[in-house]
Amino acid sequence: MTIQQIKYFLELAKELHFWKTAEKVFISQSSLSRQIQALEDEVGIQLFERDKRNVKLTDAGKFLQEHWTEKINEFEQILRQAKKIDAGNSGTVSITYPGSITFEFLPNFLKILNTNLPELKLELTEPTDENHEKLLLDYRTDIAFSRDKIENANIDSLKLYSEPICLVVPNNHWIKEKSLHSIAELKNEKFIISGLHQTTFFASMLRSLFDKYGFEPITTVESDFGGMILNLVAKEIGISILPLSFKTAKVENLRFIKLDEKIDLYVNWRKDELNKTIRKVVEYAKFTERK
Amino acid sequence: MTIQQIKYFLELAKELHFWKTAEKVFISQSSLSRQIQALEDEVGIQLFERDKRNVKLTDAGKFLQEHWTEKINEFEQILRQAKKIDAGNSGTVSITYPGSITFEFLPNFLKILNTNLPELKLELTEPTDENHEKLLLDYRTDIAFSRDKIENANIDSLKLYSEPICLVVPNNHWIKEKSLHSIAELKNEKFIISGLHQTTFFASMLRSLFDKYGFEPITTVESDFGGMILNLVAKEIGISILPLSFKTAKVENLRFIKLDEKIDLYVNWRKDELNKTIRKVVEYAKFTERK
DNA sequence: ATTAACTAATGCGAAAATTGCATTACTTAT
């Protein structure tokens, strides 16, 4: 049984047509036909029902399509990771991060990496599905920055720093630094909020903040990209709540008013990491200058 | 890349000796040597460091040993499951269950299955590691009976019945049915308990029961096999606490005194189960006569 | 220092598997 055969099977299971599939996988129709037969013989399971005209999956075939697709992906992910380990110091390190560190922490961190490990290649992703735990354990990322601590026996998680979250308003806004006693006073303001319906830690923190003061914010615009939000606030479309580090973006016509709540930044990596480069990069994260 | 090659790799990674490995996997040393080379070439990763005398795994090799072992096992499990689906009604269904249903529910259930699906083969296991959830999702079992409800989006869980748990004492024991007001009165009794240190649901229930009455039971014997416990109690070695259904074991010289606590029995199966036989078996479980 | 024992790699010819072409066998649409 060959990995290649399984891939042929998966393609055919999608196409359900020998000629088209054969073309897609760059072999002849006869060869494909025989590869599939060989696979069926070897596993002892009929995968397709075919008459001279039609091809369709059997129940067992459907089952295998679903599960083999998953396993093949995992296989390839594992192989990629092994290649990184094999390549040693000159390899690639994958990093995922929350958008809110784009303006301050991340540039500092990348500068340090670039100075100390100039050979290093980086793969930066801002994941929409913020399941850091799974991303790490599936080897889809090597280092995950997150706003919440990950509690998992196979993951090391270290708090790097805390920063206040701030009300972000245009310069001429009626609220003054000292005049704000409770954010309940803001119940008539229009808010521009980053994905309040999403499952990110920051979003759930915001939800509980508004809950605490017993009101649902009026949101006119939602955007996941922090830089966009800053510009919208500067243009007086509404006000927002963001971590303090957005201040470094230096957008004009903005004031940041610190709230009592704080938000943390954690760095997370696999506890049993063999790749020495990744371990080094984690060390540099720990020593990156922070607020 | 062949599944077979990966298996050769895994064996060699354990043995670290070409000749011995070759013998174990029934090919010649030269063939093994070339298969490993072919694998290394194809994935583009050096798996072993070898001089003329020694073989050892590289870091990448160690990594792949660990993860490939896992994936190969998953692959085989998936294949077994696909075979069951392919085999249809005459297939095999794997069932795991807690020992406490050995005497009443399980025999009734098996009787019904045998009457209605005489072709069916069953694989019964009483798992020591009671992680029903993982057993189901990894296809290591098809139907799991459990004492606690499984909360998982991919698993259907249905309560079949509740039964009281009972104090089990020898006939001549001083406690009478009516005279027991609190089990705290039993703090000087010797208990024979099924794996109190284990992680099963029943064990944790017992622990919290004793906690509630503020004493640690004196346990002289621990045994996981309920039948054994019954016999020990009958021989007046000590007393025990077990679900009522053990009464059907009809061991002589025993009295069962009902306590207030109840324990449930659930049947659990994969929500998306394609195998029609498994679905049928679940139906029969639902209609098995119960206390 | 010399020899013996080990062990992984490799040259080589035989055997087996795979490939694509051309063809067959059957179905469906016109």
Next chain:
DNA sequence: ATAAGTAATGCAATTTTCGCATTAGTTAAT
């Protein structure tokens, strides 16, 4: 009745794999 479509198969050429025998290097013993 005919044409178009599609999966399987016979066949010869090519490629891969296999095990034997041998090589080349290492370690241990004398």
